[in-house]
Amino acid sequence: MIDRYLLRYFLAVVDQGNFSRAALHCRVSQPTLSVGIAKLEAELGRALFLRTNRRVELTAAGTRFAGHARRIEAEFAEAERDVTTDIDATPLRLGIVATLPGERIEAALAAARRATATERLEVVEGPLRTLLPLLDRGRIDALLGPTGSDPRRRRILFEEGYGMALPLDHPLAGRSAIEAQEVAAEPMIVRRHCEALAETSRHFTARGVRPFMAARTTSDERALAYVRAGLGITVMPMCYAGSGVAVVPLTGFHPTRAIGVLIEDERAMRVEGSEAYRAFVAAINRSES
Known part of the structure; x- marks a missing residue:
C-alpha cells in the first residue's frame, strides 16, 4: 500500500518543478523528501523522475502515475471534508x-x-x-x-485587451490610442504577475523603447497607487479603467485575455x-x- 505522504511528496515535485521547492512546500527537509520519493519508486518498481543538475522531469511511468496520484489525493481530500465537516x-x-x-x-x-x-x-x-x-x-x-x-x-x-494605465491628469489620458514611442521617456511600473508581461516587453523593445523602471510589484493595487501618485505608468488590463486611472490602448499591442x-x-x-x-x-x- 502506498502511503499518502508519498503521493503528496510526488505531486509537490511535479507542481514545484524541483526537489528543494517541493520540500519547502511540504515543510520537510530535502533529504526527507528525496528518501520518500526513492521509497515510492521502489514500491512501484519504476523510476518516476529523470534528474539532472538543472531540472527534474517525469519519466513515462511518472507521467502515467501523476494522473492517478492527483485523483487519489483529491479523493483523500474529499473524504476528509466529508468526515470532518458538516455538509x-x-x-x-x-x-x-x-x-x-x-x-x-x-x-x-x-x-x-x-x-x-x-x-x-x-x-x-x-x-x-x-x-x-x-x-x-x-x-x-x-x-x-x-x-x-x-x-x-x-x-x-468577459474578454478584454490591455492598455497603458495613466494618471487621470496625464496629457495622454484622453487619447483613444497611444504609440509606444510617445511614452519612451516615461518611467514605468513593472507588474510582475501580469499575464502579458513578456508580450509587453517585446512590444516596447521592438520599437526601441527601453524605459526607466521606477518600481516592480506583484500587487496591482500598489501598481495603481504608484500610477495615481505619478511615480510611473504601466500596462494593465482594460478592466482597471475607472480605478482612478485612465487605461488607453497601445497601437499595435493586441494581447487579450x-x-x-x-x-x-x-x-x-x-x-x-x-x-x-x-x-x-x-x-x-x-x-x-
Missing part, C-alpha cells in the same frame, strides 16, 4: 487570480454574502500558476481568472448549485456591462 457548513472555496481589480471582487463577494446566510465562503488568492494545481487537487472548488484554453468546464464572463470560471467536473453540480456562487458570478458580469 451544510462546507465552505465554497474560490480561487481568485490576483490580476483582477479589487473593487470588482469586493462587489462580487458582497453580493455573494447577501445571497445566502448559510453558505460560507473561503477565498484563495494568487497567480494562475499557483491556483491551477490547487484546483486539480480539490483544494479550491472554482477558479476565477484568465481561462485560456483550459480543458476544464469553463464559463467565460478571457476572464471566466474554471470548475472540475466532479464539483460542478455542487458549485453551480450554490447561491453564493451564482450571485458572485452575476455581480462580476454586471460590473463588466
Whole structure:
C-alpha cells in the first residue's frame, strides 16, 4: 500500500518543478523528501523522475502515475471534508487570480454574502500558476481568472485587451490610442504577475523603447497607487479603467485575455448549485456591462 505522504511528496515535485521547492512546500527537509520519493519508486518498481543538475522531469511511468496520484489525493481530500465537516457548513472555496481589480471582487463577494446566510465562503488568492494545481487537487472548488484554453468546464464572463494605465491628469489620458514611442521617456511600473508581461516587453523593445523602471510589484493595487501618485505608468488590463486611472490602448499591442470560471467536473453540480456562487458570478458580469 502506498502511503499518502508519498503521493503528496510526488505531486509537490511535479507542481514545484524541483526537489528543494517541493520540500519547502511540504515543510520537510530535502533529504526527507528525496528518501520518500526513492521509497515510492521502489514500491512501484519504476523510476518516476529523470534528474539532472538543472531540472527534474517525469519519466513515462511518472507521467502515467501523476494522473492517478492527483485523483487519489483529491479523493483523500474529499473524504476528509466529508468526515470532518458538516455538509451544510462546507465552505465554497474560490480561487481568485490576483490580476483582477479589487473593487470588482469586493462587489462580487458582497453580493455573494447577501445571497445566502448559510453558505460560507473561503477565498484563495494568487497567480494562475499557483491556483491551477490547487484546483486539480480539490483544494479550491472554482477558479476565477484568465481561462485560456483550459480543458476544464469553463464559463467565460468577459474578454478584454490591455492598455497603458495613466494618471487621470496625464496629457495622454484622453487619447483613444497611444504609440509606444510617445511614452519612451516615461518611467514605468513593472507588474510582475501580469499575464502579458513578456508580450509587453517585446512590444516596447521592438520599437526601441527601453524605459526607466521606477518600481516592480506583484500587487496591482500598489501598481495603481504608484500610477495615481505619478511615480510611473504601466500596462494593465482594460478592466482597471475607472480605478482612478485612465487605461488607453497601445497601437499595435493586441494581447487579450478571457476572464471566466474554471470548475472540475466532479464539483460542478455542487458549485453551480450554490447561491453564493451564482450571485458572485452575476455581480462580476454586471460590473463588466
